[in-house]
Amino acid sequence: MNNVTKFCFMLFILCVSSAASAQVNIEINTPGVVALKQSMQTRHAQLAEHYASGAVGLTSDGLVALRDANAVPLASRQKVNGLIAAENQDRKALYAEIARANAHPEWEGDIRNTFAQRWIQHAQAGWWIHRGGTWSQK
Amino acid sequence: MLHKTIIYTTFRPISCYLSGFFSFFLLFLPTHLYALQITLNVADVTAANFSARGIKVVLAHGGSAELSIAEMHMAEKSWRKVHMRCAEFLLNSDHVACRKGRMDAIPDMPITFSYAFASQKLNLRLAGKANELWQVSADLRAQPWRATALLRNAQGTRLNSFLPPDGPLPSQGVLNGTLEVRGDKAGISQINADMHLTDLAAADESGLHAAEKLAGKVHVNATRTGQKWNWRGAVDWQSGEIFWQPLYLRGGHTLQASGQWDGSKLKVTQAVVNLPKVGKVELNALWDIKKRNLLEARLIGKNLSLANGFADYAKPFLAQNALSATKLKGLADVDWQYRNGTTQSLLLKLRDVAVVDGEKRFALHGINADIPWHAKLKRVAHVSFADGELMGLSLGATQWQILMRGKSFILTTATLPILDGKLEVSDFHMRNKNDMWQWNFSSTLTSISMQQLSAALKWPEMHGSLSGSIPKVSYQNSLLKVDGTLLFRVFDGTVLANHLELFDPFGRAPRLSGNLDMRNLDLDLLTRTFSFGNIQGRIDLGVKDLELVRWRPVRFDAKLASSPGKYRKRISQKAVENISSLGGTGGVAALQRSFLRIFKSFGYDRIGLSCTLRNDICTMAGAEDKGDAFTIVKGGGIPAITVMGYNRRVDWSELLTRLKRVLQDNQALIQ
Numbered sequence: 001m002n003n004v005t006k007f008c009f010m011l012f013i014l015c016v017s018s019a020a021s022a023q024v025n026i027e028i029n030t031p032g033v034v035a036l037k038q039s040m041q042t043r044h045a046q047l048a049e050h051y052a053s054g055a056v057g058l059t060s061d062g063l064v065a066l067r068d069a070n071a072v073p074l075a076s077r078q079k080v081n082g083l084i085a086a087e088n089q090d091r092k093a094l095y096a097e098i099a100r101a102n103a104h105p106e107w108e109g110d111i112r113n114t115f116a117q118r119w120i121q122h123a124q125a126g127w128w129i130h131r132g133g134t135w136s137q138k
Numbered sequence: 139m140l141h142k143t144i145i146y147t148t149f150r151p152i153s154c155y156l157s158g159f160f161s162f163f164l165l166f167l168p169t170h171l172y173a174l175q176i177t178l179n180v181a182d183v184t185a186a187n188f189s190a191r192g193i194k195v196v197l198a199h200g201g202s203a204e205l206s207i208a209e210m211h212m213a214e215k216s217w218r219k220v221h222m223r224c225a226e227f228l229l230n231s232d233h234v235a236c237r238k239g240r241m242d243a244i245p246d247m248p249i250t251f252s253y254a255f256a257s258q259k260l261n262l263r264l265a266g267k268a269n270e271l272w273q274v275s276a277d278l279r280a281q282p283w284r285a286t287a288l289l290r291n292a293q294g295t296r297l298n299s300f301l302p303p304d305g306p307l308p309s310q311g312v313l314n315g316t317l318e319v320r321g322d323k324a325g326i327s328q329i330n331a332d333m334h335l336t337d338l339a340a341a342d343e344s345g346l347h348a349a350e351k352l353a354g355k356v357h358v359n360a361t362r363t364g365q366k367w368n369w370r371g372a373v374d375w376q377s378g379e380i381f382w383q384p385l386y387l388r389g390g391h392t393l394q395a396s397g398q399w400d401g402s403k404l405k406v407t408q409a410v411v412n413l414p415k416v417g418k419v420e421l422n423a424l425w426d427i428k429k430r431n432l433l434e435a436r437l438i439g440k441n442l443s444l445a446n447g448f449a450d451y452a453k454p455f456l457a458q459n460a461l462s463a464t465k466l467k468g469l470a471d472v473d474w475q476y477r478n479g480t481t482q483s484l485l486l487k488l489r490d491v492a493v494v495d496g497e498k499r500f501a502l503h504g505i506n507a508d509i510p511w512h513a514k515l516k517r518v519a520h521v522s523f524a525d526g527e528l529m530g531l532s533l534g535a536t537q538w539q540i541l542m543r544g545k546s547f548i549l550t551t552a553t554l555p556i557l558d559g560k561l562e563v564s565d566f567h568m569r570n571k572n573d574m575w576q577w578n579f580s581s582t583l584t585s586i587s588m589q590q591l592s593a594a595l596k597w598p599e600m601h602g603s604l605s606g607s608i609p610k611v612s613y614q615n616s617l618l619k620v621d622g623t624l625l626f627r628v629f630d631g632t633v634l635a636n637h638l639e640l641f642d643p644f645g646r647a648p649r650l651s652g653n654l655d656m657r658n659l660d661l662d663l664l665t666r667t668f669s670f671g672n673i674q675g676r677i678d679l680g681v682k683d684l685e686l687v688r689w690r691p692v693r694f695d696a697k698l699a700s701s702p703g704k705y706r707k708r709i710s711q712k713a714v715e716n717i718s719s720l721g722g723t724g725g726v727a728a729l730q731r732s733f734l735r736i737f738k739s740f741g742y743d744r745i746g747l748s749c750t751l752r753n754d755i756c757t758m759a760g761a762e763d764k765g766d767a768f769t770i771v772k773g774g775g776i777p778a779i780t781v782m783g784y785n786r787r788v789d790w791s792e793l794l795t796r797l798k799r800v801l802q803d804n805q806a807l808i809q
Contacts, residue, residue, distance in 0.1 A: 031690040032647035069345030
């Protein structure tokens with residue numbers, strides 16, 4: 001539950017700070033955005049332990065990636081792969097949906113970049129970040 | 139201390155000349171050996187699958203010796219600076235022997251070896267803790283020469299330097315068994331191996347290929363004729379788990395296989411794999427090992443259980459598409475042929491198969507199918523199912539004949555029973571273009587009862603029917619498009635839907651857009667259905683630029699107005715109160731309640747209301763506008779009633795909440 005709270009806070013900070021720094025309304029709430037945020041929030045509770053263990057990290061293009069599968073028990077690796085694929089599918093859909101809701105689908109790339117920076121800024125210490133082709137620990 | 143150095147040029151091969159070398163060396167030894175340190179340098183040693191450079195043996199005081207090799211190659215592997223110390227080193231004209239030896243690379247494994255020059259027999263023994271033993275006996279003079287390795291509690295990690303560094307490397311586990319090798323001047327000609335693996339763990343650097351607690355037996359028998367190997371093997375994987383991205387498998391598999399190996403291509407002429415809880419699969423294949431390329435393959439399985447077969451071996455490859463949450467049951471026969479980088483044919487027979495989506499979006503039961511697909515030839519598939527469900531709508535039994543040619547599938551005509559009606563599909567064509575699937579069809583929907591449809595979709599009970607003619611439905615790039623007009627006959631009127639587009643139908647947030655044009659709807663039927671309080675009359679409702687995301691409206695321009703024509707127009711007091719209540723605190727009915735309370739219904743001239751939804755705000759207008767106020771129901775007849783709205787901008791979510799409340803408890807909320 002604690003992780004969920006942190007995630008919500010992070011998402012809130014992310015939206016507010018991003019909205020303040022760009023003309024685009026990143027905080028916009030359409031049913032699609034709400035559905036995607038809820039889906040990501042639910043999944044974050046499962047992903048948080050893998051961010052902490054270093055199995056999964058954040059990438060500079062606003063997605064998540066498998067960093068070290070050896071940090072996950074063998075029987076769970078398939079599930080973690082599924083979580084990452086689902087998370088990335090939701091993230092891409094979120095960026096597209098926010099751009100579309102702002103009536104500027106062409107802003108998707110900028111929205112994605114903004115989210116990527118903020119996800120990394122608000123990541124917890126110890127989480128892994130993939131930048132410039134290499135992984136580093138925050 | 140006296141040093142003596144002897145340089146000998148080249149051994150080729152080692153087994154033939156070693157004896158001569160040491161005999162030559164002995165001639166130079168002085169009588170008082172104990173005072174000497176003798177260094178022997180050997181320029182080069184080569185043999186089949188083996189070479190060594192920079193060999194040096196230093197015979198020291200007290201019978202010990204230091205052996206070092208600058209560079210050694212064996213079986214395409216290289217080692218540098220190999221060093222070994224023998225506490226007891228014996229060398230005479232008959233044999234050379236080392237006792238209590240230790241190699242730097244494996245300091246925990248004392249080494250003992252002896253080699254007889256005349257008989258060319260070699261004995262090598264490495265023993266470690268926990269009863270670990272690697273013992274090699276070789277007879278190099280025999281024709282063919284032979285060597286046998288006995289492994290007892292042998293640590294799997296000691297094989298790491300022999301394995302490809304980018305593949306899975308053992309981190310624990312032991313091996314027990316024997317490895318027997320025979321050979322001639324051309325090299326190894328026969329291999330027999332019987333190994334028992336216990337508690338083996340291995341992983342590559344990424345962790346995407348790994349095994350844990352692996353236990354099983356491996357038997358391999360291989361014989362070389364010229365450059366070609368004939369091999370036969372068996373694997374009995376008893377327990378443990380393997381993750382081989384994206385597959386995760388547990389023990390219980392067995393494999394018997396035979397084939398050939400020519401140094402670059404591995405041919406499996408016959409293999410039988412027993413997949414636990416699935417069935418037996420026969421396989422033959424040809425791999426180009428160096429290029430890591432599957433050249434040919436054929437896989438045949440009969441009566442395979444799809445429950446585990448699909449979940450364990452197919453589903454992991456379908457991550458995050460519409461089938462990733464699907465469960466299958468039933469039996470299948472499979473015959474798959476692969477060549478030239480693509481599937482050539484796939485014969486699939488399904489018996490009493492059920493397909494159920496984990497998110498309850500679709501299900502089919504009692505599927506029987508005979509699908510003889512071929513990459514280039516025309517074939518006809520026969521598919522039938524007993525019943526099913528699509529988005530909550532029940533589907534009836536049907537049979538289809540599908541014409542297939544490569545990645546093109548044509549269904550000339552097909553019937554899909556839906557509830558009490560049916561969808562007549564014609565010219566269904568599905569094809570793969572640029573690795574993307576697309577399909578289209580035209581269809582006619584014949585009379586589905588709205589009563590059954592509303593019950594299936596958990597809507598309030600409606601009457602009427604749904605039917606329509608759809609000139610073209612197409613799907614491409616995640617977009618489902620309906621060209622033409624869907625016709626619904628509901629509430630004794632018509633609903634026309636056109637320009638319908640559904641983007642990402644199986645995604646997290648499907649988006650539907652289109653226009654609706656409803657004509658002559660019977661308000662009596664409509665208001666009874668939705669428990670809104672009775673209104674008699676007829677209305678037209680136009681909804682343009684409708685957009686639903688995840689089935690919730692995010693945008694539309696809707697306009698409701700009384701239909702043209704002469705008909706009875708009455709509105710009940712309850713309906714008036716309900717309409718007024720939707721306006722919230724700003725909505726006031728021009729209703730003299732104290733006087734009009736005695737009437738149960740009123741006459742009206744016309745009804746009019748429009749809503750433009752943007753950003754969750756509904757901006758309203760009425761049949762007539764007077765400044766900020768607008769007329770929703772304009773009175774007419776005796777007694778007449780006029781309902782006014784005063785709040786033009788209403789929060790859409792709040793409006794829905796109020797409407798839901800009205801429909802639920804059907805109580806007036808006049809404020």
